Amino acid sequence: MKDVLKLRDVSFSYRDYSVPPVRKMVLEHLDLTLPEGSKTLLLAPPDNGKSTLSRLLCGMVPKYLEGDLSGSCLLDGVEVTSREPWDLVESCVLVGQNPQEQLLMTTCEDELAFPLESLGMPAERMIRVVRNSLWKWKLMDFATISPQEMSGGERKRLLLAFLDTVPAPIWILDEPFDDLDSQWRETLMQRITDHFGTVLVLASRYIDEFRGSFDRYGILANGAVTLGDEQDIVIEYEQLCDREYTSVESCTEEHCGRILACSGVSLVHPRKSVKDNTPFTLEVPAFTLRSEEIVSLVGPNGSGKSTFSRVLCGLDPPREGEFLLDNQAVARRDLSRTVGYLFQNPDYEIFLPSVREELAWSLRGDRSRTAQQKAALVAECAQLFHLELDATPSTMSYGKRKQLQAAVHYLLDRPFYILDELDSGITYATAFEMISLLRSRGAGILLITHDRSFSDRLSQRTYTISNGTIHELEGQV
Ligand SMILES: Nc1ncnc2c1ncn2[C@@H]1O[C@H](COP(=O)(O)OP(=O)(O)OP(=O)(O)O)[C@@H](O)[C@H]1O
Ligand SMILES: [Mg+2]
Structure with missing residues (x-):
């Protein structure tokens, strides 16, 4: 041959x-x-x-x-x-x-x-x-x-x-x-x-x-x-x-006791590129995510997982539905400051010429810290996520860009995160480590993945989605 x-x-x-x-x-x-x-x-x-x-x-x-x-x-x-x-x-x-x-x-x-x-x-x-x-x-x-x-x-x-x-x-x-x-x-x-x-x-x-x-x-x-x-x-x-499951830290302090919920949510998503096309419809009768929790959302390609994520983080407006944060109605603008969405493709949110600048961007609105304190925090964060401060994000590997994406959100310090296929392009060990860091201050996590063994190991509850409709799996602990 x-x-x-x-x-x-x-x-x-x-x-x-x-x-x-x-x-x-x-x-x-x-x-x-x-x-x-x-x-x-x-x-x-x-x-x-x-x-x-x-x-x-x-x-x-x-x-x-x-x-x-x-x-x-x-x-x-x-x-x-x-x-x-x-x-x-x-x-x-x-x-x-x-x-x-x-x-x-x-x-x-x-x-x-x-x-x-x-x-x-x-x-x-x-x-x-x-x-x-x-x-x-x-x-x-x-x-x-x-x-x-x-x-x-x-x-x-x-x-x-x-x-x-x-x-x-x-x-x-x-x-x-x-x-x-x-x-x-x-x-x-x-x-x-x-x-x-x-x-x-x-x-x-x-x-x-x-x-x-x-x-x-x-x-x-x-x-x-x-x-x-x-x-x-x-x-x-x-x-x-090192595929061994390293423990995923649970809630420590900052964001404990918080609850994000929505009910009666629907959205019609027409495509702009064609005139005659049956639009995709998302229906979410009820959904809850508490701090400390890792909840997974599983379903086939095209079933609406990323569409729901965009609504839950306040990016897209729903047609109808109610969103509650700590049992109080919450506006879309506040949702976006509460729920960090790690896009399925990290390139949607990485755009600056160096890791240092990308991380510093997360802290730009923070008036409680001096420039020196911010620089120290950026350096510490880079170390936690195994990143080099002077590296160029656009030439880093896909897995490294995912680590940078998680580091950016770690500095944003949100009480809830949606991880949309965070595990693709990285090893289990890296994924576990990233999730540990993101929830180290008590954030609740919605985990979207096509790897059931991964989600089964981490999540306490599971929602399934099929043809745009989300339901909680019964009989879970
Ligand atoms: N920008 C868009 N405009 C209109 N329709 C879209 C858009 N993006 C995706 N869709 C459609 O919406 C439906 C749900 O897509 P979505 O990306 O939410 O699925 P998903 O469950 O995240 O799938 P995957 O597992 O492949 O990531 C699909 O039919 C898709 O073709
Ligand atoms: Mg998707």
Whole structure:
């Protein structure tokens, strides 16, 4: 069997924008070969170069994200760096971790047609191919809708639909299971198994769900790849990530005894990108969250979890419904100062050039502290969340950006937090640590996740959502 991809002694570091620049190696003397038709799972803790390796294999670094690259990366015997993007499209398709980074058109069908237009595919055939992949990924109803008006999981499915549009034999999938509900995770795994070509999956979680489904296993850590027997790799990876459940601190003081509730809430969410579309309707008969509590909200992709979050944190106005804080009616403006919403995609709330500035922003309205005290608090917070103050958020890994997002909220110090898929792109240990910190002053937490084992370990009560209607699960402790 020939090797379709061959990396030899590859080292890479991104161009650093901090002053003075700090050169941090992301990949270091990395060797990896992918035999034709092989299915490889590379496990990697966050911030260990998964996205960088996948971008390198598809020719995106160092061409579009600058950096220093050495060593050799051969795709079908030719250096990837010497090939043009339109030429690589036919060999290799990348499904990135963050759909937001890859989607750029105003409708789903245009999005899928974009690479085919670059290939010069005749229009009639292109329409057939696009429809077929929309159908396969249950996206027919979204054909003329803007990807910006879809849920996180629906957007991920749109990215995955490229696997059926672009006729590339090599699939590079970076955290492809994140954002997907369990049914779609299973469907994706089946598609990987059925693919005749070569597949490389880079992942940090859902290992137990997909053990036995790949024919090669490895770890990407400290810039290099180690391949090995499945059992050994999984054990080594678990040791590396310390998946042990570290206790999540309960309420200490500040925000104890508070209660947030809503009842009779409804919202109709029409899409602006299309005229004729049945709008999504959210119905919440009753919901409560107390300080000290961790309550989870679970449900399939597109069921309305993020929509509810936006209403509960005061971002979107409901059509009707009552919101109570400590048993008193609360205005939408006050809700937004009470409920911190950690968006599903951290990029929606990270926008300043350095970690230091991003964290300082949270304290800008605090008149009780001096500038010196604020700087000390920012430095302490960065340490708690394992962040470097001078790092540039836009070039930090997805998992690191999630840590920064949590740190920003930690400084905002809200009595309630909604964590919308906080666990994607980070390890259990990091997620537990972040939740401990966020609730260390007694905040109540609403946890939204597609990982039931994660929510079952943490939450005291569970709400389920299906087709926009929320109900509390009966018979809970
Ligand atoms: N900006 C928007 N405008 C109109 N409709 C939207 C918008 N964003 C999402 N929707 C639609 O609202 C419905 C609920 O989406 P929501 O994002 O709340 O789901 P979710 O439960 O968070 O899903 P996921 O698990 O995929 O994150 C879906 O049908 C989605 O397509
Ligand atoms: Mg969502």
